[in-house]
Amino acid sequence: MKSAALILALATTPLPALAQATGQAPWNRDVPASHRDRVYAAEQFSNTVSVIDPVDGKLLGVIRLGDPQPANFSPLYRGQVLVHGLGFSPDGKTLAVVSIGSNAVTFIDTATNRVKHTTYVGRSPHEAFLTPDGKEVWVTVRGEDYIAVLDPTTYQETLRLKTPGGPGMTTFSPDGKYGYVCSSFNPELVVFDVASHTIVGRVAQPSPFCPNIAATPDGEQVWYTLKDIGKTVVIDAKPPFATLKVIDTGPITNHVNFAATSRGILAYVTIGGRGDMQVFRTDSFERVATVPVGRLPHGIWPSGDGRRIFVGLENDDGLAVVDTATNKLVGTVPIGQAPQAIAYVANAVPRGDGLQNLQPLGLAGQSSTLSLGKGGRALTNVTLFDQGLIQVLQASATGLMPKRPYQLVLAARADGGGEVQPLASFTTNPSGAAIVNASGPIRQVVQADASSGRRWLAIREGTADAPGAIVQVQQR
Structure with a gap:
């Protein structure tokens, strides 16, 4: 969930002489922050x-x-x-x-x-x-x-x-x-x-x-x-x-x-x-x-x-x-x-x-978040960005094996068991992470008050042709 915006109260006097602009923007001057910025x-x-x-x-x-x-x-x-x-x-x-x-x-x-x-x-x-x-x-x-x-x-x-x-x-x-x-x-x-x-x-x-x-x-x-x-x-x-x-x-x-x-x-x-x-x-x-x-x-x-x-x-x-x-x-x-x-x-x-x-x-400010993990430990963050009746799903997956194929799936049970419906296939990078995207009316079926056909997001090893074990599940 988003935090409320806070009054940041930037100081109106510059730092000592060391304060200067960044290399990406050498034209920024060493000036106090202003409402003109x-x-x-x-x-x-x-x-x-x-x-x-x-x-x-x-x-x-x-x-x-x-x-x-x-x-x-x-x-x-x-x-x-x-x-x-x-x-x-x-x-x-x-x-x-x-x-x-x-x-x-x-x-x-x-x-x-x-x-x-x-x-x-x-x-x-x-x-x-x-x-x-x-x-x-x-x-x-x-x-x-x-x-x-x-x-x-x-x-x-x-x-x-x-x-x-x-x-x-x-x-x-x-x-x-x-x-x-x-x-x-x-x-x-x-x-x-x-x-x-x-x-x-x-x-x-x-x-x-x-x-x-x-x-x-x-x-x-x-x-x-x-x-x-x-x-x-x-x-x-x-x-x-x-x-x-x-x-x-x-x-x-x-x-x-x-x-x-x-x-x-x-x-x-x-x-x-x-x-x-x-x-x-x-x-x-x-x-x-x-x-x-x-x-x-x-x-x-x-x-x-x-x-x-x-x-x-x-x-x-x-x-x-x-x-x-x-x-x-x-x-x-x-x-x-x-x-x-x-x-x-x-x-x-x-x-x-x-x-x-x-x-x-x-509408650009509407989204919801959840996490996937194992043993009560959250490893993968998921955000569902509202686009009207559907959402764009983006998961920042971590805690996986490097350079391995995985699938983001919808599972019939909270433990990842039962019928499994694949949403997206991906391969992790050398650090065992990946950014994964999908779209659809996903929030409506993974939220706790889903009226019928409740599903749980999960990550499983393997591919569609050679599926493996569930390794992360949606946290309650």
């Missing part, structure tokens, strides 16, 4: 962008880019599907929103929340970031093998930069010299010289699946996450881009970001399978804190002054807010369904109230 969350099942006032910890409304299921199944559907990635311009005036399912980059005016243009690129883009000088938008086209370079004034594609297949994300050095591109399908990271658009470095990834990458605000290091093996890797940001450290962070390691605090530059990593955020020093790589934040933490971004970290909770429909001085959760703001990327934009609304073109949360 905005936090944005891209939400892939409600196809919305939530807009939050970071000072009050208040959802102001959503920018609705598309419809939920089943409306978006129509061959005549014109909205966006799987709203996922976020980037923004150096001046904070434009938000770039990537929708994976509709191959789109939507440009939004931050002052008015108005869609200015939508550019369609290749198959399954993942993230779009602007170069620090604001002259180019680099879109990683993860379903193919290139970066689509867009002109931010005409919104047209001007160039394609060849990469290993499945580029996951680009981050830039704060000085704008290098663009670091990790891969989601190949174990190789490449480094571009931004001015010449040429590859000047290649770095071996310990595994193929990198969803997120970020540069430290001092320009010395680049950190990237490996979702499939639960690790975070640190490389030198300068040639020859040597690997400095591989950190075992945990199953479903998602995103990484930084804040410059009075204790130095700290790295923050979301661990989806454990429901927490881990905090590391960037000089010694020592883990200094583990902060429980909620179900399946995903995107992460600091405030411009480094006093707060904002974390999207993919299976809680919430935005967790963490105080960097104490590493404590101070509030959770209800937002749209399955937030992915998060972005903090300083001075996004220079004047006015910034409420134009926003809509209420509505």
Whole structure:
């Protein structure tokens, strides 16, 4: 269940000189948080962008880019599907929103929340970031093998930069010299010289699946996450881009970001399978804190002054807010369904109230949660996102054997016995975890007050042709 939004009371004076912007957004200035700032969350099942006032910890409304299921199944559907990635311009005036399912980059005016243009690129883009000088938008086209370079004034594609297949994300050095591109399908990271658009470095990834990458605000290091093996890797940001450290962070390691605090530059990593955020020093790589934040933490971004970290909770429909001085959760703001990327934009609304073109949360705020496990221990979180009469089910499965086939099923009995109906087949990653999706009127049959034909969610080993034993069952 979602927590009520709390008054977050961000301080109105900056930290000491160490406080500065993140490497992902070197144009954020060291300024106190303000009601002019905005936090944005891209939400892939409600196809919305939530807009939050970071000072009050208040959802102001959503920018609705598309419809939920089943409306978006129509061959005549014109909205966006799987709203996922976020980037923004150096001046904070434009938000770039990537929708994976509709191959789109939507440009939004931050002052008015108005869609200015939508550019369609290749198959399954993942993230779009602007170069620090604001002259180019680099879109990683993860379903193919290139970066689509867009002109931010005409919104047209001007160039394609060849990469290993499945580029996951680009981050830039704060000085704008290098663009670091990790891969989601190949174990190789490449480094571009931004001015010449040429590859000047290649770095071996310990595994193929990198969803997120970020540069430290001092320009010395680049950190990237490996979702499939639960690790975070640190490389030198300068040639020859040597690997400095591989950190075992945990199953479903998602995103990484930084804040410059009075204790130095700290790295923050979301661990989806454990429901927490881990905090590391960037000089010694020592883990200094583990902060429980909620179900399946995903995107992460600091405030411009480094006093707060904002974390999207993919299976809680919430935005967790963490105080960097104490590493404590101070509030959770209800937002749209399955937030992915998060972005903090300083001075996004220079004047006015910034409420134009926003809509209420509505159906996008409706979901329910449960867990699966064994022996009374919860191991797998499940969220049912309402889409009218049906729900999108998303399970963050953990506690399973690595690289093994499993099925998410509906069982006739609470112990997983009796007739079993498969919902989805999946194979775990090397850390014994997986993200599993299904859709249908599932909530109506798994809730305790189901009028007839009650079923229980469970996970069983094997495949449809060779089913095995039930290993996790729905907890009462």
